[in-house]
Amino acid sequence: MIVLDVKDLYEKSHIGKEVMLEGWIRNHRKQKEFGFIDFNDGTYFKSVQIVYAKDLENFSEITKFRVGSAVRITGEVIKSLGKNQDFEIKLKTIILEGDCPEDYPIQPKRHSREFLREVGYLRPRTNLFNATFRVRSLVAMAIHTYFQERGYVYLHSPIITGSDAEGAGDMFKVTTLDLEKVPKTKDNVVDYSKDFFHKEASLTVSGQLQGEAFALAYKRVYTFGPTFRAENSNTKTHASEFWMIEPEVAFCDLDRLMDIEEDVLKYIIHYVLKHAKVEIEFFDKFVEPGLIDKLKSVLDKTAVRISHKEAIDILLNSKLKFENIPDYYEDLAKEHEKYLTEEYFKSPVFITDWPKDIKAFYMRSNEDGETVAAVDLLVPGAGELMGGSQREERLDKLLQRMKEMNVSAEELDWYVNLRKYGGCKHSGFGIGFERLLIYITGVENIRDVIPFPRTPGNCEF
Amino acid sequence: MIVLDVKDLYEKSHIGKEVMLEGWIRNHRKQKEFGFIDFNDGTYFKSVQIVYAKDLENFSEITKFRVGSAVRITGEVIKSLGKNQDFEIKLKTIILEGDCPEDYPIQPKRHSREFLREVGYLRPRTNLFNATFRVRSLVAMAIHTYFQERGYVYLHSPIITGSDAEGAGDMFKVTTLDLEKVPKTKDNVVDYSKDFFHKEASLTVSGQLQGEAFALAYKRVYTFGPTFRAENSNTKTHASEFWMIEPEVAFCDLDRLMDIEEDVLKYIIHYVLKHAKVEIEFFDKFVEPGLIDKLKSVLDKTAVRISHKEAIDILLNSKLKFENIPDYYEDLAKEHEKYLTEEYFKSPVFITDWPKDIKAFYMRSNEDGETVAAVDLLVPGAGELMGGSQREERLDKLLQRMKEMNVSAEELDWYVNLRKYGGCKHSGFGIGFERLLIYITGVENIRDVIPFPRTPGNCEF
Numbered sequence: 016m017i018v019l020d021v022k023d024l025y026e027k028s029h030i031g032k033e034v035m036l037e038g039w040i041r042n043h044r045k046q047k048e049f050g051f052i053d054f055n056d057g058t059y060f061k062s063v064q065i066v067y068a069k070d071l072e073n074f075s076e077i078t079k080f081r082v083g084s085a086v087r088i089t090g091e092v093i094k095s096l097g098k099n100q101d102f103e104i105k106l107k108t109i110i111l112e113g114d115c116p117e118d119y120p121i122q123p124k125r126h127s128r129e130f131l132r133e134v135g136y137l138r139p140r141t142n143l144f145n146a147t148f149r150v151r152s153l154v155a156m157a158i159h160t161y162f163q164e165r166g167y168v169y170l171h172s173p174i175i176t177g178s179d180a181e182g183a184g185d186m187f188k189v190t191t192l193d194l195e196k197v198p199k200t201k202d203n204v205v206d207y208s209k210d211f212f213h214k215e216a217s218l219t220v221s222g223q224l225q226g227e228a229f230a231l232a233y234k235r236v237y238t239f240g241p242t243f244r245a246e247n248s249n250t251k252t253h254a255s256e257f258w259m260i261e262p263e264v265a266f267c268d269l270d271r272l273m274d275i276e277e278d279v280l281k282y283i284i285h286y287v288l289k290h291a292k293v294e295i296e297f298f299d300k301f302v303e304p305g306l307i308d309k310l311k312s313v314l315d316k317t318a319v320r321i322s323h324k325e326a327i328d329i330l331l332n333s334k335l336k337f338e339n340i341p342d343y344y345e346d347l348a349k350e351h352e353k354y355l356t357e358e359y360f361k362s363p364v365f366i367t368d369w370p371k372d373i374k375a376f377y378m379r380s381n382e383d384g385e386t387v388a389a390v391d392l393l394v395p396g397a398g399e400l401m402g403g404s405q406r407e408e409r410l411d412k413l414l415q416r417m418k419e420m421n422v423s424a425e426e427l428d429w430y431v432n433l434r435k436y437g438g439c440k441h442s443g444f445g446i447g448f449e450r451l452l453i454y455i456t457g458v459e460n461i462r463d464v465i466p467f468p469r470t471p472g473n474c475e476f
Numbered sequence: 477m478i479v480l481d482v483k484d485l486y487e488k489s490h491i492g493k494e495v496m497l498e499g500w501i502r503n504h505r506k507q508k509e510f511g512f513i514d515f516n517d518g519t520y521f522k523s524v525q526i527v528y529a530k531d532l533e534n535f536s537e538i539t540k541f542r543v544g545s546a547v548r549i550t551g552e553v554i555k556s557l558g559k560n561q562d563f564e565i566k567l568k569t570i571i572l573e574g575d576c577p578e579d580y581p582i583q584p585k586r587h588s589r590e591f592l593r594e595v596g597y598l599r600p601r602t603n604l605f606n607a608t609f610r611v612r613s614l615v616a617m618a619i620h621t622y623f624q625e626r627g628y629v630y631l632h633s634p635i636i637t638g639s640d641a642e643g644a645g646d647m648f649k650v651t652t653l654d655l656e657k658v659p660k661t662k663d664n665v666v667d668y669s670k671d672f673f674h675k676e677a678s679l680t681v682s683g684q685l686q687g688e689a690f691a692l693a694y695k696r697v698y699t700f701g702p703t704f705r706a707e708n709s710n711t712k713t714h715a716s717e718f719w720m721i722e723p724e725v726a727f728c729d730l731d732r733l734m735d736i737e738e739d740v741l742k743y744i745i746h747y748v749l750k751h752a753k754v755e756i757e758f759f760d761k762f763v764e765p766g767l768i769d770k771l772k773s774v775l776d777k778t779a780v781r782i783s784h785k786e787a788i789d790i791l792l793n794s795k796l797k798f799e800n801i802p803d804y805y806e807d808l809a810k811e812h813e814k815y816l817t818e819e820y821f822k823s824p825v826f827i828t829d830w831p832k833d834i835k836a837f838y839m840r841s842n843e844d845g846e847t848v849a850a851v852d853l854l855v856p857g858a859g860e861l862m863g864g865s866q867r868e869e870r871l872d873k874l875l876q877r878m879k880e881m882n883v884s885a886e887e888l889d890w891y892v893n894l895r896k897y898g899g900c901k902h903s904g905f906g907i908g909f910e911r912l913l914i915y916i917t918g919v920e921n922i923r924d925v926i927p928f929p930r931t932p933g934n935c936e937f
Contacts (some may be wrong), residue, residue, distance in 0.1 A: 020695070022627060037727040038695070039898050057726070058627055058692035079895045085692075085900035087727075091518075095558045112727075113869070113899040121897075126830070136686070137897065139693035150628035159620050166483060166519055169613035173928040174635070174702045175648075175679075175717055177935035187636075187650050187672070189679065194666045197655050205655045211648070211706055211716070212935035218636075218650065225597070225928055225937060231546075232600035233518035233610070234481070234499070241635045245652045245672055256636055265518070266498040266548075283523065313735070429597045429937055436582075436598065437500050438574040439546035446935070467634040467686055474638035474673035476686060476890055 017087060020058035026474055029092040030102055036063075037087045037112070039140070042217025043077045052080075053123070054088065056103075060293045062095070065090065067106035077106075082123060083115030090442055098276050099139040120193075126152055134465055136476050143302070146294035146465060147458055150287060154452060157201050157286035158239060158260055159278055167235040167262065174241065177214055184247040185254075186217035218243035223443060226263035227406060230441055233432055237262040239448075247471050251460045254449065256469040263443035269311070269388045269405045272442040273365050276401050277318050279446070280363070284310045287455055295455075302455025309396055310455065316394065318363035326366050329359055344370045347391075352398040363394045376420045378404040380412050382467075390444070397454040403444025410434040477550060481519035481917060490553040491563055498525075498573070500601070503584040506539045514584070515540075515549065515565075521607055521754045525558070526551065538567075544576030544601075547689035562571045589924055597937050607755035608919055609927060611748060616807070619700060619721055619867070622740055628696040628723065629877060633683025635702065638675055639887060643658055646706040647678035648716075680706035684904060685838075685891050687724035688867060690892055691902055695815070698723040700909075708932050715910065718928040724904035730849045730866045733903040735827050737777050737853050737862050740907070745771050745831035748916055752753040758917075764918025770857055771916065777826035779853070784848045787827050789793040790820055805831045808852075814857040824855045839883045841873050849907070858915040864905025 018035045023319040045051075048069050063087060067077060079155040080086065090104040097103070109362025120134045121141060138144040161164075163168065175189050192198065197208040207214050222238035229236040240263040246253060264275065288295060288310065298418040299306040321329075323343075330341035330351050337350035347355075348364070355364050368386040371378070378387035388405035407413040413434055417424045424431050452464040462468040467476045479496045499517025506512075509530050516523040526549060528538060538559070541547065551565040579593045581587075582602060592599040599605040624630065636650050652672040653659065659667040668675050677702060683699035690697040699722040707714060723736065749771065760767040783791075784804075791802035791812050800809035808816075808827070816825050829847040832839070839848035849866035868874040874895055878885045885892050913925040922931040928937045 020627065037900070039692075050856070057629075058696070077485050083898040085727075085898040113895075115898045116896060119897050136689040136894070137693075139690055145693065147628055148690070151632070152624070155630050155632075156620060156624045158619060163613070163617045166481065168518075168610055169616050170609070170927055171612070171616075171702070171719060173717065173930060173935075173937070175704075175930050175935060178937075185652075187652060189648050189650060190655070190657065191648060192649070192655065194649065194653065194655070197658055211708075211932060212930070213933045214935065216935050228597040228937070229600055230929065232598075232606065235519070241632070243636075247672075256634065258632060266546075273905070343867070352912065433597070434574075435577065436580050437544040437546040437576045439498070440573065466631055466690065469634060469636050469673070471672060472674045474634075474636060474675065474677050476635070476639075476689070 021054070021056045021063050022059040024063055024092065024102065025059055025061060028102070032092050033085045033089065033107070034092055034104065035087065035089045036104075036115055038085070040080055040084045040086060040115075040117045040415055043080060043082055049302070049406075050074075050078055052106075054086075054092065057145070060142070060149065060297065063323045064095065064100055065106050066103055067109075071106065077109055080111060080307075081115050081117065081119070083119040083121060084111060085113035085115075085121060085151060086110060093394050094346055128460065132462060132468075133233065138153045139466075144463070145456070146291075146297050147452070147456055150294050151464060151466075153290050154283060154285060155448075157283045157290075158279075158446075160286070161282045162235075162237045162262065163257070165235065167237045168229065168233040169424045170222070170226060170236045171218065171240060172238045172261075174219055175212075175216050176219045177212060178224075179215070179217060184220050186220060187243050188243045189216045189218060204315070220244060221259070221445070222259065223261050223263065224427070224446065226261050226443060227430070227441065228433060230263035230438070231439070234265045235262070245410065247473060249434055252450065252453070254461045254468050254470055256463060257461070257465065258448035260446040260448060261443060265439055267388055267405075267442045268440055269352040269367060269390055269442060270405055272405065272444060273318070273320060273367075273390060276365075276403065278393070280394075281314055282312055283451070284455070287378055289341070298457045304386040306457045313363055313394065316362045318365055319360045320367065322368040323366050323370065323386070324368070325348075326355060326364075329343070330354065333359070340342055344372065346373050349398055350392045354384055356393050356395040356398075361395065363392060366391045366393060376403070376416045376422045377406050377413070379407045380416065394454060397450065400450060400454060401444050401446050403442060405440070405442040408438045408440055410438070480515045482515070482522070482524050483520040485524055485563065486520055490860055491555060493553050494550065494568070495553055496548065496550045497564065497565075499546070501541060501545045501576075502542060502545055503549060504543055508737070511535075512562075513567075515547075515751045517912075518606070521610065521758065525556065525561055525564040526567050527564055528570075532567065538570055541570070541572060542576050542578065542580070544580040544582060545572060546574035546576075547571060548573055549759055573579065589921065592927075593923055603758065604919070605924070607752075607758050608917055608925055609753050611752050612918055612927075613689065614748060614751050614923060615744060615916060616700070616909075618744045618751075621747070622743045623696075623698045623723065626696065628645065628698045629690065629694040631632075631683070631687060631690045631697045631699050633680065633686040633699045633701060633722075636673075636677050637680045637782060638673060638677055639685075640676070641677060641933070645681050648704050648706045649679060650677045650679060681705060682720070682906070683720065684722050684906065685722065685888070687722050687904060688891070688902065689894060691726045691898070691904065692723035692898070695726045696723070703801055710932060713911065713914070714921045715931055717925055718922070718926065721907040721909060722904060724902065726902045728866075728899055728903040729826060729901055730851055730903060733864055733866065733905060734779070734781060734851060734853075737851075737905055738824070738825075740860070741853070741855075742775055744912070745774055745916070750831050759918045766920045774855065777823045779826055780821045781826040783829040784808075784827050784831065784847070785829070786815060787825075791815065794820070805833070807834050810859055811884035813854045817854050817856040817859075822856065824853060827852045827854060833861075834837055835865070835884045837877045838867050838874070840868045841877065855915060858911065861911060861915060862905050862907050864903065866901070866903040869895055869901055871899070
């Protein structure tokens with residue numbers, strides 16, 4: 016008798032062997048003379064069928080085992096006569112380890128995603144979420160493997176920050192003050208000297224600035240950690256807590272940065288197609304028909320590289336009536352991204368050299384004085400997947416831009432100093448991990464690719 | 477001409493080749509006829525020596541390049557005549573990419589760790605911190621590789637939590653309320669319905685409870701993420717923000733859990749000795765003499781397994797005068813751990829079956845009614861490195877323990893439900909990532925193994 020996982024059964028043939036498995040009953044069909052259990056232990060997307068017959072002495076007791084129950088079984092792996100599987104297990108013994116009541120929420124039928132969010136702690140037991148969160152785990156590993164194999168140092172950038180100048184979006188406050196009785200100074204403002212860090216603190220919105228400090232020591236670094244936005248927006252693509260990957264590379268310009276971005280994306284797609292084959296097939300069949308073709312087409316193509324100005328030219332020349340009129344000084348709208356990636360180029364597209372006023376203070380000014388060396392990577396079916404820039408390494412230009420954009424150079428003196436102490440050309444980009452997962456799985460709501468999502472008014476489990 | 481990293485030069489011989497490198501000047505010694513630059517680009521712990529002679533036309537200009545400056549160099553790799561290295565680079569051209577002033581804080585001399593914390597954004601440019609944070613990155617990768625290769629699913633457990641019942645320690649509050657003017661209800665208490673999540677929210681102290689939910693879907697899972705303690709303690713081993721790894725395994729009892737813990741530890745040590753050889757040699761030489769022997773001795777031994785009661789027996793029988801008198805109902809003190817691991821067993825020691833009143837509500841009650849199926853792994857030189865337990869899977873016993881320990885079963889209904897819906901025997905443990913790093917590097921202050929540490933009153937960079 017060998018103790019196995021379901022995964023082992025699919026990896027190589029065990030026909031003729033006696034095996035022991037522990038897991039859960041996903042489905043249970045009983046007939047007069049036979050019973051069939053869909054058995055899943057979570058180690059593999061697919062279940063294994065267990066058949067038992069009336070010759071078992073506790074036959075009638077077994078027929079009462081309910082869906083959701085935890086069981087330990089022994090039996091022989093045999094060739095299956097059914098056409099849905101190559102093998103099945105002929106049951107010898109079964110022990111009920113944990114019962115499950117009639118009203119168990121996860122029944123073998125279709126549940127709405129809204130309902131499954133309400134029982135979020137149980138939803139990884141369904142096919143959809145089991146596949147989604149396993150792919151989430153594998154994509155995380157793909158990312159670590161990619162960067163580590165290429166000598167990048169993994170940086171845990173800080174989660175709690177004393178700076179509110181990181182750039183993007185509203186921040187959550189972090190405090191140990193008693194909110195029932197907030198201490199005040201004699202000028203009647205909050206006395207943060209009594210708070211835990213003796214000053215205001217927040218949850219990070221980005222690890223980039225710290226990433227730059229480390230890139231100027233290690234040449235190549237990446238962060239991979241949670242980031243936060245206290246935005247009160249309830250859309251399919253916004254969460255208050257999400258994970259980001261932020262690679263940063265010294266002596267790297269914008270062209271080289273695009274090479275890296277494209278290489279990372281292709282690597283991840285390769286990795287997922289290889290390591291999550293059954294899950295991706297499931298998504299392709301039930302979630303986003305055409306998903307596999309979409310992913311494979313990225314592998315075959317070289318991404319187009321055009322400037323923001325060229326993009327606007329193309330949009331204006333298309334003579335299409337967009338809801339948002341393309342503008343040389345504005346961001347691209349979803350419909351613009353869609354046209355460029357899905358209709359005009361039918362390929363991933365890098366858009367470079369954005370108007371400076373819609374981009375962050377740390378992006379490098381171009382010679383024209385109007386644009387910055389920023390780049391967004393747009394992909395068919397998902398729009399913006401990565402955003403990066405060459406950083407402003409020239410001290411005077413950085414200070415000027417900070418002043419213009421009202422970012423305190425005093426508060427970020429250490430960041431400014433990176434330009435004084437052996438500064439150099441450097442670039443970096445960010446990948447929104449969940450946006451990447453939405454793209455790879457076809458699961459379109461960010462709440463469904465995060466194990467326990469946090470959104471306005473929602474902080475369950 | 478080939479473009480290389482310093483790491484490439486150490487990986488295989490490039491003698492006779494013309495190379496281009498970009499990096500920083502770590503040290504610069506000038507003589508009348510020659511100059512010597514210690515050049516480091518961060519891709520490898522060791523620097524490479526660059527020699528130049530008066531025959532270069534800009535010789536006198538080069539001699540003025542200061543420590544800390546970023547440069548791009550070309551030159552020929554030649555056999556070194558010096559005895560400190562096998563090769564060096566004979567300089568052909570050098571371009572100054574980023575200057576560095578005279579008063580640059582990181583000079584080629586010994587700096588105190590306290591001073592280096594003040595310039596934390598620059599300290600990865602020193603040998604000690606360069607080695608430390610590279611090892612941090614490698615240990616993280618070792619952990620991911622170990623668990624992923626064994627089919628564990630990586631779970632991003634939530635950072636913001638609405639529950640204050642996770643168990644360990646004081647929590648930071650997370651809020652978007654205006655602290656200058658906290659909204660109150662008509663009963664004059666804080667009106668959390670106006671807060672971002674419409675209720676109180678905090679930073680997580682552990683992902684274990686969510687890990688259990690996922691283990692009952694995937695069998696084997698692990699978390700690896702930041703956790704927080706709002707404790708006002710300023711010691712060498714306390715930080716307010718630190719990373720934890722929390723594996724959780726279904727159908728696993730305490731014995732099997734100890735097998736896993738020991739296997740993980742040995743794997744990580746193997747990995748580090750292989751992938752961070754020069755860094756570990758540096759630590760062994762300059763930080764903790766005997767470090768390599770300490771680590772290797774763990775590989776050779778099987779950890780001892782004794783109960784808490786047996787440990788107390790041994791301590792009492794030792795006839796030693798401990799400052800803290802060993803007690804069958806109390807935790808072990810540092811001196812007790814030291815005696816057991818360093819003197820009595822000279823080996824890692826698992827201590828099992830702890831008195832229930834000093835352990836958490838979710839640990840499985842033993843038959844004796846006095847102890848729980850908890851286990852701490854103690855190692856020579858560092859004390860407790862991992863802590864775990866078999867979880868209470870019996871609904872009635874869990875509820876009873878929650879009541880006794882004043883943990884709201886209502887607030888954690890989903891966690892309680894895991895015992896109703898196909899619950900099963902399961903176990904898990906936690907590794908404090910920084911404690912592990914302290915053990916592996918010999919760097920003894922937690923502030924020095926975290927890139928940007930957060931402690932009471934300190935939230936810089």
